[in-house]
Amino acid sequence: MQAVQIIRGKSGAGVSSPSPVGGGREESGKNGVSSTGQPGCVGAQRSKMEDFLLDAFTKYCEDNGTEDLLLKYLKPFFKQYLRISDKLIYFLQPHDFILKGTTEVVDFERYLYRGGLFLILNQNLDLIQDNWKLVLNSLGRKPSYKERLTFSDVQKLAASLNQDTPQSTVADMLTLQGDKQYIDFFDFALILGRVGELNMKWD
Structure with missing residues (x-):
């Protein structure tokens, strides 16, 4: 018998991944995550979360003298810079973040999308x-x-x-x-x- 498949959202970068917020960012008004219930609240929360992701990425690049995050460093990055629990990092698949046309570079758009996913789950762990x-x-x-x-x-x-x-x-x-x-x-x-x-x- 067939088993369960979680609905997979898609971003403009071609990300194929399940999301606890009901799809890609273009559908932020129809998500399954609770907020205060006020108009625009979810969008504001998303903006703050993406700012956090951007700041973490920028700090990593400054600390390591690089412009790119490589797949082999993705799990340590999630643990140190995003403070994601090991219990969630256990399920992180680096190939879901790969930049098209490369074999080892993280796609920034995919990072924002899936990084946000992990942050939400981490908050609700x-x-x-x-x-x-x-x-x-x-x-x-x-x-x-x-x-x-x-x-x-x-x-x-x-x-x-x-x-x-x-x-x-x-x-x-x-x-x-x-x-x-x-x-x-x-x-x-x-x-x-x-x-x-x-x-x-x-x-």
Whole structure:
């Protein structure tokens, strides 16, 4: 049976990646991430977040005397300059950031898009971990970010649905069809974003 595939957003740079904010930046008004609910709030939060990403990139280049960020340094960059948790960096795929026509340079537009994705998930990491633990506990599984859910696991989860597991989350897992044969911690985090469980707050 086919497993769950998370909806993949696309930016102008050709990024193919799931987003907890309902697609690319051109659809910022229709995202699944909660904010204050005031008009323009999400756009303002995005702008602040992109400023943070730009500042981090600029500082890295100044510190290292370079104009480019190479793929082999991407994970250390995310940890040191963006302060992303190791639990999320574990799922980072450097090839998703590659500049077209090169083999080792990070595309800046892809960096802004996917970097923003990781920042939002990082801000909501405690909530994501709590929900992931609830799901794994209900299946009698070890609460670890390295665990994976099969389609069979999701079916069992739906069958034993209780108040601790939001119906909308399970519905997303069951109805999104694709080639992927499992759901991991990162996929689950994106699902929570799609059903509006994550917040985007930037001070």
